Amino acid sequence: MARILIAWEIGAGLGRLAQIVPVARGLAAQGHRLTASMPAWMAARSGALARAAALLGCETVAAPRAAPPAAIDAASPRSHADVMFCHHFDTPPHLVLQARAWQWLFASRQADLVMVHHAPSALFAAHAAGLPCAQFGDGYVVPPAESPLRPTTPWAPASADAMRTAEQAVADSVGE
Numbered sequence: 001m002a003r004i005l006i007a008w009e010i011g012a013g014l015g016r017l018a019q020i021v022p023v024a025r026g027l028a029a030q031g032h033r034l035t036a037s038m039p040a041w042m043a044a045r046s047g048a049l050a051r052a053a054a055l056l057g058c059e060t061v062a063a064p065r066a067a068p069p070a071a072i073d074a075a076s077p078r079s080h081a082d083v084m085f086c087h088h089f090d091t092p093p094h095l096v097l098q099a100r101a102w103q104w105l106f107a108s109r110q111a112d113l114v115m116v117h118h119a120p121s122a123l124f125a126a127h128a129a130g131l132p133c134a135q136f137g138d139g140y141v142v143p144p145a146e147s148p149l150r151p152t153t154p155w156a157p158a159s160a161d162a163m164r165t166a167e168q169a170v171a172d173s174v175g176e
Helices: 015-029 048-056 080-086 092-108 120-129 160-174
Strands: 003-007 033-038 059-062 113-116 133-135
Touching: 003 015, 003 092, 003 120, 015 033, 015 048, 033 048, 048 059, 080 160, 092 120, 092 160, 113 120, 120 133
Parallel strands: 003 033, 003 113, 033 059, 113 133
Antiparallel strands: none
């Protein structure tokens, strides 16, 4: 069976973990060998990775973090582009370092497939490495392919120009 790495790197709540659990358990029941990466905040808490492993039924590791999160001007992210900007898509060197860290993790676990749940830098790294990858999750972690992206704060949306500027900053880091 396949060796699958489930990548989760962004999110401060356990709601994301609750979405990953049934996927991980279903894949494990089919005989796949799984490793799941957990965000840095979870890995920093004593025993959290072990508790996540028990819930998921697989090995858990800390998601790589090659650079500290970048700050944005807004009090909260205006769109998925702001979330990406804060998580290694702020400069090309940060993105390259983060992609290399993910690729090391993929290689060390001999991943045949990378499944991404709110882990845009892991998705970028898997594509760059030519690894098969799949995204899963809700409309927040897998936003629709549109520009500008929908606001994450619909009660206080930013201007379309601000949204496009944020997306362009991320695109510049990717090299598009």
